[in-house]
Amino acid sequence: MSLRAVKPQHETRTRILDVAEELFMLHGFEGTSMRLLTSRASVNLAAVNYHFGSKDALIEALFRRRLDPMNASRLEALERLEAEADGQPLAPEAIIRAFIQPGLKLMEDARGGGRNFIRLLGRTYTEPAKPIRALIGQLYAPTMARYKAALERALPQMPVEELVWRMHFMFGTLSYTLAATDAVQLIAGCKPEDRYDARLLEERLAAFLSAGLTAPHAHTVRKAA
Amino acid sequence: MSLRAVKPQHETRTRILDVAEELFMLHGFEGTSMRLLTSRASVNLAAVNYHFGSKDALIEALFRRRLDPMNASRLEALERLEAEADGQPLAPEAIIRAFIQPGLKLMEDARGGGRNFIRLLGRTYTEPAKPIRALIGQLYAPTMARYKAALERALPQMPVEELVWRMHFMFGTLSYTLAATDAVQLIAGCKPEDRYDARLLEERLAAFLSAGLTAPHAHTVRKAA
DNA sequence: CTACTATTCAAACGTTCGTTTGAGTCGATC
DNA sequence: GATCGACTCAAACGAACGTTTGAATAGTAG
Numbered sequence: 277m278s279l280r281a282v283k284p285q286h287e288t289r290t291r292i293l294d295v296a297e298e299l300f301m302l303h304g305f306e307g308t309s310m311r312l313l314t315s316r317a318s319v320n321l322a323a324v325n326y327h328f329g330s331k332d333a334l335i336e337a338l339f340r341r342r343l344d345p346m347n348a349s350r351l352e353a354l355e356r357l358e359a360e361a362d363g364q365p366l367a368p369e370a371i372i373r374a375f376i377q378p379g380l381k382l383m384e385d386a387r388g389g390g391r392n393f394i395r396l397l398g399r400t401y402t403e404p405a406k407p408i409r410a411l412i413g414q415l416y417a418p419t420m421a422r423y424k425a426a427l428e429r430a431l432p433q434m435p436v437e438e439l440v441w442r443m444h445f446m447f448g449t450l451s452y453t454l455a456a457t458d459a460v461q462l463i464a465g466c467k468p469e470d471r472y473d474a475r476l477l478e479e480r481l482a483a484f485l486s487a488g489l490t491a492p493h494a495h496t497v498r499k500a501a
Numbered sequence: 502m503s504l505r506a507v508k509p510q511h512e513t514r515t516r517i518l519d520v521a522e523e524l525f526m527l528h529g530f531e532g533t534s535m536r537l538l539t540s541r542a543s544v545n546l547a548a549v550n551y552h553f554g555s556k557d558a559l560i561e562a563l564f565r566r567r568l569d570p571m572n573a574s575r576l577e578a579l580e581r582l583e584a585e586a587d588g589q590p591l592a593p594e595a596i597i598r599a600f601i602q603p604g605l606k607l608m609e610d611a612r613g614g615g616r617n618f619i620r621l622l623g624r625t626y627t628e629p630a631k632p633i634r635a636l637i638g639q640l641y642a643p644t645m646a647r648y649k650a651a652l653e654r655a656l657p658q659m660p661v662e663e664l665v666w667r668m669h670f671m672f673g674t675l676s677y678t679l680a681a682t683d684a685v686q687l688i689a690g691c692k693p694e695d696r697y698d699a700r701l702l703e704e705r706l707a708a709f710l711s712a713g714l715t716a717p718h719a720h721t722v723r724k725a726a
Numbered sequence: 727c728t729a730c731t732a733t734t735c736a737a738a739c740g741t742t743c744g745t746t747t748g749a750g751t752c753g754a755t756c
Numbered sequence: 757g758a759t760c761g762a763c764t765c766a767a768a769c770g771a772a773c774g775t776t777t778g779a780a781t782a783g784t785a786g
Contacts, residue, residue: 304531306529310774320733320734322736323734326733331774402627441705445677448675448677448678451677452672452677453673456626480663483718484714485713487712487717489709513763546744546745547747547766548764550746551762555745
């Protein structure tokens with residue numbers, strides 16, 4: 277894998293990966309056939325098995341290609357924040373922004389490609405307990421642990437279990453927002469041109485999430501409905 | 502369809518629907534074969550096509566069976582609130598609770614069945630643009646419109662587009678939370694016994710969501726990053 | 727030019743898919 | 757007890773699936 281990854285031209289490989297991102301996003305893993313995929317990518321049917329070994333291995337390669345840099349940039353942003361803060365606890369909103377920016381950037385910049393992946397990623401969180409989920413969890417684990425520690429330091433008064441749930445909520449909001457931007461029409465009334473404006477979306481998300489994250493604890497609100 | 506629905510015993514039908522909820526949740530629509538489904542339900546392979554017509558029609562029936570009562574109870578809860586309020590604007594948190602309670606109840610009470618559906622539902626929001634999505638959107642539309650109107654009245658100072666986005670965020674948090682309760686381990690540290698405690702979850706969600714919903718507008722926070 | 731590796735290609739592999747068919751079973755109706 | 761409708765069943769249908777194969781085709785080094 278690493279040997280071949282160093283080679284000069286991966287034209288076929290990358291073309292397969294790019295098309296796979298789009299088709300998996302549109303039709304799911306099981307709903308996308310190798311025949312459709314390879315014909316859209318203008319490569320031979322056998323190319324996927326030759327270059328990746330199997331369909332499942334293609335899926336894994338697809339996630340690694342995007343997730344590794346994305347998590348790296350998340351960690352980098354957090355470490356930059358901590359270096360700047362010089363020992364002081366961070367503002368929760370700053371941590372949130374550091375976390376959501378890489379995803380938003382991927383959604384915005386890549387001419388389709390990044391956006392496809394981001395939406396595919398959101399879909400996959402809620403998918404079967406298949407090995408894919410395990411892979412994603414494993415790729416995410418170090419990043420999540422670092423952000424959890426940072427938030428614990430930023431919100432020392434919050435019980436850890438409450439914090440974990442709120443991180444879960446945040447993660448849900450983010451992944452759903454990125455995955456189901458079409459579904460805004462469920463509610464209707466959203467300007468389509470704002471849909472992929474990453475900066476505007478970051479402002480909206482940061483406001484919503486930091487308010488939710490720093491809300492008074494559930495226990496102190498009331499006991500019964 | 503309606504004629505047959507009135508008949509006394511739907512044993513085969515309901516057994517198919519129950520098993521379908523579980524298997525679709527576990528393996529997705531395309532990942533679940535009719536052969537596995539019918540053998541798990543202890544019915545003949547042809548039973549699905551006999552009783553529902555096709556696999557797609559089974560999926561549609563499955564969603565209608567749960568979604569219609571769920572939306573009805575959401576509307577009912579909102580109308581009860583408005584009747585009690587007697588013209589006064591409602592508290593945003595009360596509206597939120599009215600919206601999330603039916604889902605949480607379904608998650609809690611049914612011995613597996615409701616929970617399977619709730620998780621399946623969360624998965625489906627982020628799934629292909631297939632006709633299923635259109636069906637769900639259509640089943641949800643009236644409920645969403647009513648809740649949107651109620652929230653507009655409860656938060657008159659908020660721009661409509663901001664409100665729409667925040668409803669989108671809320672919807673995402675809820676569906677992700679219900680769909681991917683396993684994924685809490687992404688963050689880790691959550692007590693497993695709390696995972697399906699509907700009351701506790703309602704408190705956590707209500708606190709998080711109502712804080713997010715009523716947060717200061719993104720525009721007023723700052724202009725540039 | 728030759729030998730070698732990497733890649734592409736058309737064709738076929740066996741399996742599984744959703745659906746259809748036609749005979750068979752059962753209970754209620756006349 | 758014959759008739760009819762609802763339902764179940766085993767078997768088969770053609771189509772589509774992921775994967776494999778072995779020959780053809782570059783591109784490179786000796």
